[in-house]
Amino acid sequence: MSANEINERRLTIARAMAEAIQQEMQRDERVFVMGEDIGELGGVFGNTRGLLEAFGSERIRDTPISETAFIGAAVGAAQDGMRPIVELMFVDFFGVCFDAIYNLMAKNSYFSGGNFKVPMVLMTATGGGYSDAGQHSQCLYGSFAHLPGIKVVSPSNAYDAKGLMTSAMRDDSPVVYMFHKGLQGMGWLGTEPVATVHTPQDDYEVEIGKAKVVREGTDVTLVGLAMGVHNALQAADKLAGQGVNAEVIDLVSLVPLDREAIIDSVAKTGRLIVVDEDYHSYGVSGEIIATVAEHGLSKLKSAPKRVTYPDVPIPFARPMEQFCLPNPDKIVAAYHAM
């Protein structure tokens, strides 16, 4: 066994998030958590497992099923000097509480000229692929990233998950932290094994607003986030077998968006495919392509492509949903269609 393997400390994203929260709650007593089933249950997706035992029900607060109330309360507590974390169990539930998110959380700092700060984290589960249909499977990245005043991040692996959570809790601006259910490492839901990676014990930050080149290449740039990164990496493996050298960018953060990393990569490869599990139109994929277009189409050797979720509600039936979802083969096909 190599030294590397001995030192490896592989965590799921769920455990990495819980560890980040636990460490920050020990360091900063202003941090507390509110949400549905985040106490005794440890979060439906495991993000708060063990925290109730460690901190008690004052700081790990199970709430009524009242997202408007507890997200609005988080805004008020943040303005009053606390640093709350709230969990919106499924991002699809934003429909019952969006005023608290985009009219209060996102705007109060601006409307106060910065005199009030709203340092809070809203963590929420995204993504489908397990036949939960369109009220429990959306990504909605674009819907959130579209709105000024909130930062938006989404990790693809446990290392980033822990560091991003720590950064989000220390940020003086509100951060929407979107975690993909298919990467979470829950016992009851299949997970992408590559998301479970070495995660250092001590606390650390992953910069919000900085993309990562997770695979270097010269022939095509594949841009994605969360599950999209894994689809892109698997596509890159397939393309490598065909003699095509793909570069993969993990956006990590949608707001701020690291446009420079995308432009630099496309300048090198001349080809761009965006992988996004969110809806096709008016979303992240369009923004990435517009970014490249605005910075000089002359760098492109062919028109950009996007592998995204079609503009339809997410269906229940397995064959229908799988037909709609992005996957590595679709990315490979997109490359060959360039």
Added chain:
Amino acid sequence: MQPDRDQKHWMYERMVVSRRFEERIEKIYLEGKTPAFNMANGPIPGEMHLSNGQEPVAVGVCAHLSADDTVTATHRPHHQAIAKGVDLNKMAAEIFGKATGLSGGRGGHMHLFDASVNFACSGIVGQGCGPACGAALSRKMQGKPGVAVAFLGEGAVNQGAFHETMNLAALWELPVVFVVEDNAWGISVAKCDSTSVPRNDVRAAAYGIPGHFIEGNDPYAIFDVVGEAIKRAREGAGPTLIEVETYRLAGHFMGDAEGYRPEGEKDALFAKDPIPALRERLLADADATEADLDTIEARARGEVDEAIAFALESEYAPPEDALTAVYA
């Protein structure tokens, strides 16, 4: 609980400041908007919701609050802000959109925020309730003194946010008081046409907390009932819901023709204008002399004149400032 003489004088003065302020705003707001009314024109563009007639609620509540306590206000926030002690110069400048305003002109009249006195607004009906609960929760968790008051209109009581937060506040025994200003109209829809019960205080029973209804737009009665509720909240006994009958002497917003009002309603309301009523009462109860009240009124007018002058003399921020302060 009854106000002492100083408190009565303070309440009267804040009410007069608020009314004189609204009168100045109303006059200036109409500049550039005649003969054709276009909300986008004039020194104060946009919507304008005046608080004329609703002053007793603001002073009856805020007489019990210090700068350290939290208030979340509504789309009709001027009287509440003035009673809470928001800096009037900065508030006026904000309403004009000037650089010296509370947020440099980013918020305007429906989004007045003054962190120095823990005052925040939401222009969306009922949505101040959540932040008020959060401020109350924050104090409770930190073991720090301070209560929160969420002001809302009677129309807001039919919003989900109100019911969710009432339950949360009751469940967690938060030091928060919900104060409903019942001016009988949700824009053009009468309370009786929008609300299943004649008085919203009964809704408190659904959450197991005390509920009170105060008739007559009476500042002393408001002071009394709200004072008990705030005392209760400070002692850790949890939230209270209070609905106050008040009068909207203006339209919902400026430009509102108020054709929905029954004939004679406005005249009847003006006959009950709470400011002359309080003046007469102070004199009748020998709580003030004519000279005292003249002094108060002159001082109030001076304060308003100074604020309006400050706003008018202030410059607009460079337009590109719009791009700043989005993030902390």
